[in-house]
Amino acid sequence: MQDLRKIQNPYNSDKVIDACSIFGMMDTSGQRFSGAAIIKAIGNMRVRGNGLGGGFAVYGLYPDYAEYYAMHVMYLSREGKTETEAFLKEKFHLVDADEIKTRPLAAIKDPPLVWRYFLKVNRYQAGIQADDDFVVDRVMDINIKIRDSFVFSSGKDMGVFKGVGYPEEIGQYFRLEEYEGYLWTSHGRYPTNSRGWWGGAHPFNILDWTVVHNGEISSYGINRRYLEQYGYICTMETDTEVIAYAIDLLVRKHGLPVDTISQVFAAPFWDDIDRKPPVEQELLRALRQTYGSLLLNGPFTLIIAHAGEMIGLTDRIRLRPLTAATKGKVLFLSSEEAAIRTISPQLESVWIPVGGEPIAGSLKIPLNPPSPVSVVAAYKMDR
Amino acid sequence: MKTFIPSKFIVERDPARCIQCQVCVNQCSFAVNSYDAADNEVMADENNCVGCHRCVVFCPTNALNIRKNTLDYRENYNWRPEAIEDILKQAETGGMLLTGMGNDKGYKVYWDHILLNASQVTNPSIDPLREPMELVTYLGRKPDRVEIDPVTHTLKNAMPPQVKLNVPVMFSAMSYGAVSLNVQHSLARAATEAGTFWNTGEGGLHASLYPYGDHTIVQVASGRFGVHSKYLNAGQVVEIKIGQGAKPGIGGHLPGEKVTAEVSRTRMIPIGSDALSPAPQHDIYSIEDLAQLVYALKEATGYRKLISVKIAAVHNVAAIASGMVRAGADIIAIDGLRGSTGAAPKVIRDNVGIPIEMALAAVDARLRQENIRNQASLVIAGGIRNSGDIAKAIALGADAVYIGTAALIALGCTACQQCHTGKCAWGICTSDLALTKRINPEIGSRRLVNLLRGWAIELKDILGGMGINALESLRGNRLHLRGIGLSDNELKILGIRPVGD
Ligand code: SF4
Numbered sequence: 001m002q003d004l005r006k007i008q009n010p011y012n013s014d015k016v017i018d019a020c021s022i023f024g025m026m027d028t029s030g031q032r033f034s035g036a037a038i039i040k041a042i043g044n045m046r047v048r049g050n051g052l053g054g055g056f057a058v059y060g061l062y063p064d065y066a067e068y069y070a071m072h073v074m075y076l077s078r079e080g081k082t083e084t085e086a087f088l089k090e091k092f093h094l095v096d097a098d099e100i101k102t103r104p105l106a107a108i109k110d111p112p113l114v115w116r117y118f119l120k121v122n123r124y125q126a127g128i129q130a131d132d133d134f135v136v137d138r139v140m141d142i143n144i145k146i147r148d149s150f151v152f153s154s155g156k157d158m159g160v161f162k163g164v165g166y167p168e169e170i171g172q173y174f175r176l177e178e179y180e181g182y183l184w185t186s187h188g189r190y191p192t193n194s195r196g197w198w199g200g201a202h203p204f205n206i207l208d209w210t211v212v213h214n215g216e217i218s219s220y221g222i223n224r225r226y227l228e229q230y231g232y233i234c235t236m237e238t239d240t241e242v243i244a245y246a247i248d249l250l251v252r253k254h255g256l257p258v259d260t261i262s263q264v265f266a267a268p269f270w271d272d273i274d275r276k277p278p279v280e281q282e283l284l285r286a287l288r289q290t291y292g293s294l295l296l297n298g299p300f301t302l303i304i305a306h307a308g309e310m311i312g313l314t315d316r317i318r319l320r321p322l323t324a325a326t327k328g329k330v331l332f333l334s335s336e337e338a339a340i341r342t343i344s345p346q347l348e349s350v351w352i353p354v355g356g357e358p359i360a361g362s363l364k365i366p367l368n369p370p371s372p373v374s375v376v377a378a379y380k381m382d383r
Numbered sequence: 384m385k386t387f388i389p390s391k392f393i394v395e396r397d398p399a400r401c402i403q404c405q406v407c408v409n410q411c412s413f414a415v416n417s418y419d420a421a422d423n424e425v426m427a428d429e430n431n432c433v434g435c436h437r438c439v440v441f442c443p444t445n446a447l448n449i450r451k452n453t454l455d456y457r458e459n460y461n462w463r464p465e466a467i468e469d470i471l472k473q474a475e476t477g478g479m480l481l482t483g484m485g486n487d488k489g490y491k492v493y494w495d496h497i498l499l500n501a502s503q504v505t506n507p508s509i510d511p512l513r514e515p516m517e518l519v520t521y522l523g524r525k526p527d528r529v530e531i532d533p534v535t536h537t538l539k540n541a542m543p544p545q546v547k548l549n550v551p552v553m554f555s556a557m558s559y560g561a562v563s564l565n566v567q568h569s570l571a572r573a574a575t576e577a578g579t580f581w582n583t584g585e586g587g588l589h590a591s592l593y594p595y596g597d598h599t600i601v602q603v604a605s606g607r608f609g610v611h612s613k614y615l616n617a618g619q620v621v622e623i624k625i626g627q628g629a630k631p632g633i634g635g636h637l638p639g640e641k642v643t644a645e646v647s648r649t650r651m652i653p654i655g656s657d658a659l660s661p662a663p664q665h666d667i668y669s670i671e672d673l674a675q676l677v678y679a680l681k682e683a684t685g686y687r688k689l690i691s692v693k694i695a696a697v698h699n700v701a702a703i704a705s706g707m708v709r710a711g712a713d714i715i716a717i718d719g720l721r722g723s724t725g726a727a728p729k730v731i732r733d734n735v736g737i738p739i740e741m742a743l744a745a746v747d748a749r750l751r752q753e754n755i756r757n758q759a760s761l762v763i764a765g766g767i768r769n770s771g772d773i774a775k776a777i778a779l780g781a782d783a784v785y786i787g788t789a790a791l792i793a794l795g796c797t798a799c800q801q802c803h804t805g806k807c808a809w810g811i812c813t814s815d816l817a818l819t820k821r822i823n824p825e826i827g828s829r830r831l832v833n834l835l836r837g838w839a840i841e842l843k844d845i846l847g848g849m850g851i852n853a854l855e856s857l858r859g860n861r862l863h864l865r866g867i868g869l870s871d872n873e874l875k876i877l878g879i880r881p882v883g884d
Pocket residue numbers: 394410411412413414415416431432433434435436437438439449808
């Protein structure tokens with residue numbers, strides 16, 4: 001039994017406060033590319049972090065194992081590894097396993113062991129539980145019940161790499177330039193009251209959902225109490241954890257379409273709802289009345305990702321920065337425009353989204369690169 | 384019998400200022416002031432003075448002052464003046480002691496031991512003058528989840544009925560007969576203008592008040608006074624009154640003298656007859672009976688109205704509230720120890736019930752533990768004094784608050800606790816037509832709207848300071864509260880941390 005709260009939140013604050021840099025890029029045509037670009041981009045925003053956490057999420061990472069759950073697990077001791085592996089072998093069919101390759105760096109101190117497993121749910125063990133539900137519960141088991149073990153990620157064809165250090169250092173440490181994916185997100189952390197531990201870095205993950213987040217949510221107290229009613233145990237005491245659970249509740253448990261996430265997290269103002277067409281009014285009002293306790297209040301920028309989709313969102317009055325940009329079929333989301341220009345000086349469009357408005361890139365609707373003429377027009381309009 | 388009870392107040396009249404205009408003589412409904420024509424002098428029979436300040440406020444030359452009669456008894460902590468004088472009163476009357484207003488004892492006011500949070504550095508406070516700030520609150524049962532039609536992308540299941548409040552403050556039940564028609568008109572107009580609700584109390588709805596139905600809560604109490612199908616459908620919410628904070632477990636008694644022709648018509652009882660509300664509702668002896676009444680009222684109102692159930696805060700309030708939610712109540716209204724009354728036995732008012740802060744914290748926590756918090760809105764009452772109390776109540780988990788005393792104070796009440804005498808000098812809690820005309824609904828509603836407006840502005844400042852721009856993000860958000868001067872157990876029940884932690 002390990003108490004993650006004590007590790008993550010040594011001073012037992014209401015919650016762990018942090019600020020940060022975030023970056024996401026997605027090729028909406030599904031073309032995979034290496035992690036070199038995003039390492040460079042997030043490194044450009046070094047001053048937004050303090051070296052106490054950095055991480056990456058990659059989608060389209062394991063095409064050869066796409067049908068299996070890919071689990072990245074961090075171990076602080078050999079005993080933890082032995083126990084976890086015995087547990088995994090009991091609950092799953094182990095398809096493949098290896099230690100994640102790393103590159104020793106002076107900046108990365110006392111790294112834990114990080115292993116990767118490809119798993120298939122043992123139906124005999126799962127009983128009537130659906131695969132996804134079973135995986136979520138077993139991840140909770142490992143995180144809470146097995147000492148010195150923590151699951152970084154557990155989705156299919158994706159993975160999370162994270163740790164204590166600046167994100168560009170974490171990227172080099174995990175040799176991310178050697179991996180390819182069609183969607184990458186990244187995070188550089190600036191915790192104000194936590195000594196930083198590898199599990200506390202972003203992205204935060206459940207199944208194939210990841211969240212990177214910049215902000216401090218003033219509604220945390222009620223968001224958390226609401227989720228606790230549905231059996232979510234907030235062990236990390238961070239805003240990000242609450243956001244990830246809220247997405248899981250809305251999309252997986254309540255079966256709502258992905259675009260309702262922004263209508264709940266950054267619900268339109270009541271006055272704005274009153275101005276919508278009647279049918280839409282009815283829906284937006286019902287969402288806000290029902291999920292008012294999941295409204296995220298206070299400053300935040302989020303990049304949410306899952307298989308085939310990346311969504312950027314700020315709070316309703318945009319108290320934290322977000323810049324969006326496109327080039328060809330690639331969508332960029334970043335705390336700062338400079339980070340985007342570092343890796344792609346020429347952009348077709350760059351804009352600052354309106355507060356509360358989601359910016360989404362999806363494999364289902366690939367970006368339509370404008371013709372050269374309209375590129376110029378769009379560029380002028382934005383400047 | 385000669386009374387042994389000394390007068391409570393001294394009426395000081397400055398002879399240099401008094402112009403013998405006799406305004407005080409007319410204004411005092413307790414017959415304290417009188418004019419001696421022979422001596423051209425205004426005098427006072429101080430024994431009757433209740434300290435209501437009506438004469439002071441209306442004296443044109445500021446000649447009057449009302450002072451406490453600080454008559455010293457020999458010091459004795461057990462036999463304090465109140466204990467002695469209560470015995471004297473009973474020895475002289477042989478009756479039970481009646482009183483008005485809410486509990487006036489020095490029990491801990493928990494609001495005064497809770498402090499609010501504000502943003503610094505790590506997140507910005509929000510300026511309500513420059514950014515939108517939302518206080519809108521919808522009361523009513525919320526579904527467990529929203530269902531959306533995947534094809535049309537529209538709402539699949541219509542929401543149960545909801546009522547909208549522009550400010551999370553409603554006017555508590557005060558019945559016609561207990562308060563005057565002019566007071567009810569003031570409340571109804573103010574509720575309509577401010578976008579909130581007033582509550583008829585258990586005395587029916589006077590014909591002239593039907594136009595305010597969209598902002599009305601109609602009450603059904605144990606006496607069933609004035610209850611008929613048009614009445615039930617006149618408002619937006621039907622409230623079943625089980626109990627009242629000032630007198631948990633006790634019924635009501637409107638004396639026959641107050642049952643005038645108009646009151647009689649509205650209450651549907653003969654003129655001059657005593658209106659007795661039994662202690663229990665005689666068709667509710669247990670929780671399944673409550674469920675039957677809830678659904679009987681839903682049937683009677685075509686499932687278009689919300690059904691509220693109001694109880695007094697008593698020891699096992701959390702378990703009771705949970706049963707009420709399961710019985711189908713859309714709103715749980717809880718009235719605490721300091722909730723007011725038009726008349727109650729003093730021994731009950733002073734000794735029965737628990738503070739609303741504790742009841743609220745316990746009920747909200749229990750409903751969440753049982754995962755039924757969404758099934759009913761939680762409205763609390765009992766001693767709310769200002770917007771600070773309201774913010775704390777919302778953060779503890781209330782959806783909205785009821786105010787009774789505060790609304791009456793806005794109309795002039797000075798909490799002199801004489802509501803049961805029917806002589807209210809401010810014309811509020813009386814049916815004496817000479818007195819009720821002291822409340823002008825035009826002015827009364829303006830005073831009430833002003834109060835709500837002032838509180839709304841303050842609430843927005845409080846929210847903005849916390850970095851929150853919608854009330855629902857404060858609701859139940861106990862991390863924004865800290866306790867000061869509270870024991871570990873009190874903190875635990877309130878679900879808050881101590882200051883500095
Ligand atoms: S009006 Fe009120 S304060 Fe003035 S003398 Fe009469 S009872 Fe006393």
